[in-house]
Amino acid sequence: MPEYALQAVGLTRSYGAVRAVDGVSFALPKGGSLGIVGESGSGKTTTARIVVGLEQADAGEVLVGGARRASAVRGRARRLARAREVQMVFQDPLQSLDPRTSVESVLRETLGLHFPGRDHTPRVRELLDQVGLGPRAADARPGGLSGGQRQRVAIARALAVEPAVLVLDEAVAALDVSVQAQILNLLADIREQTAVGYLFITHDLGAVRCVTDDVIVMRQGRVVEAGSTSEVLGSPRHPYTRLLMDSVPRPGWDPARIAEARRTL
Amino acid sequence: MSTTPPTDSEKYALQVQGLRITLPGTARNVLDGVDLTVAAGETVALVGESGSGKTLTSRSALGLLPPGALTEGRVDVVGEDVLDISAERLRALRTGTVAMIFQDPRAAINPLRRIGDFLVEGVTLTGSVNQADATARAGELLQDVGVDPSVLRKYPSQVSGGMLQRVMIAAALMGDPSLLLADEPTTAxxxxxxxxxxxxxxxxxxxFATGLLFVTHDLDLAATISDRVYVMYAGRIAESGPADELFARPRHPYTAALLASTPRPDAPAGRLAAIDGRPPDLRTTLTGCAFAARCPLATEVCEQRQPDLRPAPDRPGHRAACHHTEQLTRSSADA
Structure with missing residues (x-):
């Protein structure tokens, strides 16, 4: 039986009459990478936020390393331990990083909180190396960095606590094509070097192919298809997955036909 | 209807010639000699990454320039240079001849006014159309874009993003434009x-036989929907040509690299061919080719001399600004 870094069992969350997440289950093997694909309103971000703990599920549970992840904990030590289970990288690092704190201070602060009483200099250097940032970037503040560099900082900060799972919510969506490719490659490299597992939330089927082993497709709060990434993208079985695949622009693309298919689905 | 053939300037909905824009506090031109045309009824895509100057180029057609901008060159919209016309003419141009569809409809449409008001205000303010006719026309256009006319009474927050983008398209068509500018209209x-x-x-x-300039960062999307594509890098046109040719046989290393670094769901799994580095900063001057520092084909000449935009020997419509473009066509032919 494989060991799982993360399991979700029957997650459900409603807002009024709307079931944003409706009985969602998935499992992420240790060091694995699972994509959640869907459009706005599919419930993929709410699912991610439940896993991280930013939202509460009405029903269902999240397991990390086989143990139930508490929805709220008391006490500093337990809160920090909980934070080391799952870390999150957001879409826009300019909003998730403190504009007044230099890159090195961000990392030192995080390391100081989780691993007090150590010399963090070598670890800071290692983290910067790992995400491909030089010493010049270490002194910069988020405002002085490019979008790609900022996302590298956000990844380094999340990796600093050595989490079991990294939740990446549209983490490359706001980047330019050439920078996006750099970050996608970086994510693949980091997974080879460390034991971290990814939960990769995206609407981009191309990006999901690059960094995930398995994928679930969500629509209107439910999982409509699940399987290995190559299988799901190579021979999609659910009509909605097929519609998503057909919607990606490529030679011979016929937007009018897709619009028609969308109306009938 | 006139039967005389259109003159050169009337043939083009948009004709940009040698456009240079300088902004205060930058070391080089933000736009550095951009030439671009959109014929009447043609769809042209302008592709580039952030900071390449694609948005600046498209906005110049509306005479929308950043504060302190110094310009050189011409931007002719249906034969009229928008960089050199009266404020009154410019206003008329903006309400009729040229229309723009922005990326984020929620940011572009006033949330405090009803969608109907937003649709009719442009044409009624200039006095060319009365309120009743304008409202009737707005209703028709909404039907054309697949939105129920009852939306006229609604506020922007009451409809979805996709529907609001269609409202924006309807609004753009209210003035019967000759030129439609769409700046990343589907990115959000x-x-x-x-x-x-x-x-x-x-x-x-x-x-409506409108000329369409479609600005996007998505090369695959550009190639599938447009007749011709321009690829911009650091304020210059790197390559231009028929969409299918540019896609199948790129002649500029930047275009080739962009195509290779685009993640595609049907491509084999594995690493992407990412382009190292990033575009040159506006605080640095450029002596040679802007892409030289990131280019696998770069040699000494690339750092010394800026390459001219030259047509391919066998395909005059396909132009690239690269000293080593022959090398690229040869290697892709081998592969």
Whole structure:
């Protein structure tokens, strides 16, 4: 039986009459990478936020390393331990990083909180190396960095606590094509070097192919298809997955036909 | 209807010639000699990454320039240079001849006014159309874009993003434009909604014979919907040509690299061919080719001399600004 870094069992969350997440289950093997694909309103971000703990599920549970992840904990030590289970990288690092704190201070602060009483200099250097940032970037503040560099900082900060799972919510969506490719490659490299597992939330089927082993497709709060990434993208079985695949622009693309298919689905 | 053949300047909905824009506090031109045309009824895509100057180029057609901008060159819209016309003419141009569809409809449409007011205000303010006719026309256009006319009474917050983008397209058509500028109109939308909005834009563009300049960072999207594509890098046109040719046989290393670094769902799994480094900063001057520092083909000449935009020997419509473009066509032919 494989060991799982993360399991979700029957997650459900409603807002009024709307079931944003409706009985969602998935499992992420240790060091694995699972994509959640869907459009706005599919419930993929709410699912991610439940896993991280930013939202509460009405029903269902999240397991990390086989143990139930508490929805709220008391006490500093337990809160920090909980934070080391799952870390999150957001879409826009300019909003998730403190504009007044230099890159090195961000990392030192995080390391100081989780691993007090150590010399963090070598670890800071290692983290910067790992995400491909030089010493010049270490002194910069988020405002002085490019979008790609900022996302590298956000990844380094999340990796600093050595989490079991990294939740990446549209983490490359706001980047330019050439920078996006750099970050996608970086994510693949980091997974080879460390034991971290990814939960990769995206609407981009191309990006999901690059960094995930398995994928679930969500629509209107439910999982409509699940399987290995190559299988799901190579021979999609659910009509909605097929519609998503057909919607990606490529030679011979016929937007009018897709619009028609969308109306009938 | 006049039967005389259109003159050169009237043939083009948009003709940009040698456009240079200098901004205060930068070391080089933000736009550095851009030439671009959109013929009447043609769909042209302008592709580039952030900071390449694609948005600046498209906005120049409306005479919308950043504060303190110094310009050189011409931007002719249906034969009239928008960089050199009276404020009154410019206003008329903006309400009629040229229309723009922005990326984020929620940011571009006043949330405190009803959608109906937003649709009719442009044409009624200039006094060319009365309120009743304008409202009737707005209702028709909403039907054309697949939105129920009852939306006229609603506020922007009461409709979805995809629907609001269609409202923006209807608004753009209110003044019967000759030139439609669409700046990343589908970037904020889901893929299936993107397909729907693109299908709509193409249908309307054909039906109204409008020239369409489609600004995007998505090369695959550009290649599938447009007749011709311009690729911009650091304020210059790196390559231009028929969409299918540029896609199948790129002649500039930047275009080739962009195509290779685009993640595609049907490509084999594995690493992407990412382009190292990033575009040159506006605080640095450029002596040679702007892409030289990131280019696998770069040699000494690339750092010393800026390459001219030259046509391919056998395909005059396909132009690239690269000293080593022959090397690129040869290597892709081998592969």
């Amino acid at each position: 939308l889901d893929v299936t909604t993107q397909a729907e909005v693109v299908a709509l834009l193409i249908r309307l563009q054909q039906c």
